[in-house]
Amino acid sequence: MSAQSDLSKIRNIGITAHIDAGKTTTTERILYYTGVSHKIGEVHEGNTTTDYMAQERERGITITSAAVTCDWKDHRINIIDTPGHIDFNIEVNRSLRVLDGAVFIIEGVAGVQPQSETNWRLADRYNVPRIIFINKLDRTGADFYRAFDTLKEKLDIIAIPLQLPIGAEDQFLGVVDLVEMKAIVWEGGELGAKFHDEEIPADLKEKAAEARQNLLDTALAVDEAAMEEYFENGDVSVETLKRCIKKGAISGEFRPVLCGTAFKNKGVQPLLDGIIDYLPAPNDVEGIRCAPPEGEDADENNQPILPVDPDGKFAGLAFKIINDKYGTLTFVRVYRGVLKTGDTVLNTTKGHKERIGRIYQMHADKREELTEVHAGDIAAFVGLKDTQTGDTLSDSSDPVVLERMSFPVPVIDIS
Ligand code: GDP
Numbered sequence: 045m046s047a048q049s050d051l052s053k054i055r056n057i058g059i060t061a062h063i064d065a066g067k068t069t070t071t072e073r074i075l076y077y078t079g080v081s082h083k084i085g086e087v088h089e090g091n092t093t094t095d096y097m098a099q100e101r102e103r104g105i106t107i108t109s110a111a112v113t114c115d116w117k118d119h120r121i122n123i124i125d126t127p128g129h130i131d132f133n134i135e136v137n138r139s140l141r142v143l144d145g146a147v148f149i150i151e152g153v154a155g156v157q158p159q160s161e162t163n164w165r166l167a168d169r170y171n172v173p174r175i176i177f178i179n180k181l182d183r184t185g186a187d188f189y190r191a192f193d194t195l196k197e198k199l200d201i202i203a204i205p206l207q208l209p210i211g212a213e214d215q216f217l218g219v220v221d222l223v224e225m226k227a228i229v230w231e232g233g234e235l236g237a238k239f240h241d242e243e244i245p246a247d248l249k250e251k252a253a254e255a256r257q258n259l260l261d262t263a264l265a266v267d268e269a270a271m272e273e274y275f276e277n278g279d280v281s282v283e284t285l286k287r288c289i290k291k292g293a294i295s296g297e298f299r300p301v302l303c304g305t306a307f308k309n310k311g312v313q314p315l316l317d318g319i320i321d322y323l324p325a326p327n328d329v330e331g332i333r334c335a336p337p338e339g340e341d342a343d344e345n346n347q348p349i350l351p352v353d354p355d356g357k358f359a360g361l362a363f364k365i366i367n368d369k370y371g372t373l374t375f376v377r378v379y380r381g382v383l384k385t386g387d388t389v390l391n392t393t394k395g396h397k398e399r400i401g402r403i404y405q406m407h408a409d410k411r412e413e414l415t416e417v418h419a420g421d422i423a424a425f426v427g428l429k430d431t432q433t434g435d436t437l438s439d440s441s442d443p444v445v446l447e448r449m450s451f452p453v454p455v456i457d458i459s
Contacts, residue, residue: 058126061149078114145323152186155194326420357439401427
C-alpha cells in the first residue's frame with residue numbers, strides 16, 4: 045500500500061516557535077534529511093527553502109510553505125505552515141485546524157518566550173498533540189535543563205525528556221536517547237555529518253538512569269498493559285515504551301521533549317523519528333468538528349465530529365489559497381473518501397459545485413501531480429473558481445459542512 049492511502053503512515057504536522065527560535069532552520073534541515081532539498085541555504089543568505097517567496101518568483105516554481113510534503117522511513121510527512129509572528133495569530137489559528145500534531149520549538153538560551161506561550165495556548169484550544177524540541181544547544185549560554193524548567197514554569201505542563209544532552213554550548217556533541225538507552229553522537233557540525241550510536245558516556249550514566257526511570261514512571265502510567273509488563277519484567281520493550289509515549293503525547297497527559305541544534309545539524313534525524321513515533325496519524329485523532337446546523341449557534345451538542353474515514357464519500361476542508369502564476373492553488377485537507385482529478389464536488393459552505401482540475405502535492409523543490417488524494421492527506425487543487433479558506437468541499441451525495449474558521453482570511457497573491 046502506498047504511504048498515501050495507508051493512513052497510519054501519514055503525519056500532518058505543524059512546526060511552531062517564537063520568532064528566531066529556529067523554525068525555518070529546523071524545517072529546512074528536515075527537508076534536507078528527507079531528501080527533497082539538497083540545495084540548502086543558510087538563513088542569513090536569505091535563500092532558505094522555506095523562505096520561499098522571492099526565490100520562487102525567480103524560479104517559477106511554487107515552493108509554497110502552505111504545505112510541504114516529505115518522506116521519512118516509509119512515512120509521509122506533510123508540514124503545514126504555522127506562522128510564528130504574533131500578528132499572524134489568525135493564520136496560526138487557521139492552520140491548527142488541519143494538523144494532527146505539532147513540533148514546538150523553544151530555544152536553549154531563552155527557553156519559553158512570550159510568543160511561545162501564546163502559540164501553546166492556541167494549540168491547547170485545538171487539542172493539538174505536541175512534541176517539544178529544545179534547539180540551539182550549541183549557543184553560548186544555552187542550557188538544556190534551564191530551558192526545560194521554563195516549560196513547567198511558563199506553560200504549566202508535565203514535560204518529560206526523551207533525551208539528555210551530551211556536552212554543552214560549542215562542546216554539544218549529541219544526545220543520550222533515554223528510550224533506547226544509547227548515546228547518539230554527531231561527527232561534526234556540517235550538513236550531512238554522520239551520527240553513530242555509542243555507549244552512554246560514563247559521567248552521564250547515573251543521570252541517564254534516573255531520567256529513564258522518570259520517563260518510565262510517567263509514560264507507563266497511561267497504559268495498564270505496559271504497567272503489567274513492567275511489574276513482571278522490571279522493564280518494558282522499546283515498542284511498549286514508544287507506544288506509551290505516543291499515547292501520552294496524544295492525550296496531552298505529558299509532553300515529550302527532544303533537543304539539539306538544527307543549525308549545527310545535530311538532533312534533526314531523531315526529531316524526524318520522534319514525529320513518526322510520537323505524533324498521531326490522521327486516524328489516531330478524533331477527526332474534525334462539523335458546523336452547527338444553519339441558523340443555530342455553536343454549542344457542544346450540535347457539532348458532531350466527522351472522523352477521518354477513507355471509505356466514506358469525499359469531504360475536505362480548504363485551508364489556504366495561493367495565487368501563483370499558474371493560477372489559484374487551493375490547499376485542502378481531506379477528511380473522508382477519495383478525490384480524483386476531474387471530479388465535481390459541492391462547496392457546501394457556499395452551496396455551489398466546483399470541478400477539480402489538477403491535483404498537486406508540493407515538495408520543497410517540485411510539485412508532484414497526483415491523480416487522486418485520500419482521506420488523511422493534504423493536496424493543492426487547481427481549477428476551483430469560488431472556494432475560500434474555511435469552505436468545505438464535499439461529495440454532493442453525502443454533504444457535510446465542517447466548522448468554519450472564525451475569521452475572514454485573505455488570499456495570498458504571489459503572481
Ligand atoms: P525562525 O524565526 O524561528 O524561523 O528562526 P530561524 O530558523 O530563522 O533562525 C533564527 C536565527 O537563529 C538564524 O540566524 C539561524 O541561523 C539561527 N539558528 C537557528 N537554529 C540555530 C541553532 O541550532 N544554533 C544556533 N547557534 N543558531 C541557530
